Amino acid sequence: MDQERGVPPARLQRLPSWLLSQAAVRSHRLLTEALAAVGSRGYEYRLLAALDEQGPSSQAVLGRSVGMDRRDVTMSLADLVGHGAVRRAPDPSDSRRNLVTLTATGHKRLKELDQVMDGVQDQLLAPLPPADRKRLTALLARLQP
């Protein structure tokens, strides 16, 4: 009846790559659950955040800036359009491209999701005192090549 995850080999426990992967899995689970509880997904937050900072953008630019697959961009945007969070219309100056624009509803939604995301960070970093949380975050940021 129990979940009984076994004990990982010590060989793995000492590898930064393993620890990173374990932490990322846990992080992803927390994030997915927290967003699902308010009827959203990680993709939505990423897209809303990018639109808020970059202003109206094409789907391709959007996808590249948050590292999303083109297909996921298309499908997530369809959802967001359905909820009135963004508008998708052909660019008047270039009829090939779709310009995506954040609506007032979308901006409000983003603010709500910001709160949810802050909660996720708290859960994720719960085992560490505040000073260590900052250290870990700074180290992870420097890890990007």
Next chain:
Amino acid sequence: MDQERGVPPARLQRLPSWLLSQAAVRSHRLLTEALAAVGSRGYEYRLLAALDEQGPSSQAVLGRSVGMDRRDVTMSLADLVGHGAVRRAPDPSDSRRNLVTLTATGHKRLKELDQVMDGVQDQLLAPLPPADRKRLTALLARLQP
């Protein structure tokens, strides 16, 4: 000729969960490439490591200790058997079980893969000086709840 990753929104860059996910993706890519170069995979390393530390085990126990799906255990073991790295035989005391045993060849293979994995850690942590590498590793280890 460039990959043209866009710049992620600042909102994401400040989130530990995002940084973690980015680092894990990079780590996974480095690991997959390095193991592929010697004709192996992450699954193989995990299974060999678990067998080396736990001794002969059933497939189910093996899968739980390294967090692998039953299906992936079955198929990876078939590969390992094919290369003579492990032996798979019915457990005499419980005929449902397959007892998996590391061979001398498998042990030798594990040692080789250990080297490869060390190389991966070096690449992964390349942006950090040694002292910070230790700090990051320790913080990640404490992150596990």
Next chain:
DNA sequence: CAAATTTCAGTTCCACTGAGATGG
């Protein structure tokens, strides 16, 4: 060539099946 979509191979994850074990 560029943007958007479609296609396809590779991977991961879930659910079912049949054989075997376990406890009442």
Next chain:
DNA sequence: CCCATCTCAGTGAAACTGAAATTT
């Protein structure tokens, strides 16, 4: 001995990913 329930190993099918091909 039978029955309900569990575990084990194997496999099908679905969801997802990333890259190449195709369309507009």
